[in-house]
Amino acid sequence: MEQHFQKKFNHLKELCSQKGLRLTHQRTEVLRELASAKDHPSAETLYSRVKGRVPAISLDTVYRTLGTFMDLGLAAKVPVDGDLGRFDGDVSPHHHVVCVCCGAIRDFIWDEVSCGELPAEVTDWCHVTDTQVIVRGICRDCKGSDS
Ligand SMILES: [Zn+2]
Ligand SMILES: [Zn+2]
Structure with a gap:
């Protein structure tokens, strides 16, 4: 899984420099968590996991980061209904x-x-x-x- 993250991380780094986005610590940690998750976590679940390592992060930041990742093609939303949205770090x-x-x-x-x-x-x-x-x-x- 660490390898999976490393690949994604390198991709994110590249995309960030291309698009002039800042590769923040918070973005990196959300990506790390999403890339290692197998359960298609909701934004809330990701938030509570990332918060352990990055206490300053807010739920809003997690939502916005996920939105950015989806725009960049690094994450996908699982199209399940009746849910707030579940996220997938695997876009294959x-x-x-x-x-x-x-x-x-x-x-x-x-x-x-x-x-x-x-x-x-x-x-x-x-x-x-x-x-x-x-x-x-x-x-x-x-x-x-x-x-
Ligand atoms: Zn069940
Ligand atoms: Zn999936």
């Missing part, structure tokens, strides 16, 4: 499966869909830039506890 093509009980989100790869052909209704109507599937269900942990 993948899909998500969401537990409707506890809100856990997991990644999965589905090449048949990612590389497959879409119906003409879609391709006639727009130029497709990416395809992302959200699968909803009840995870094993949640199912186990109520049955």
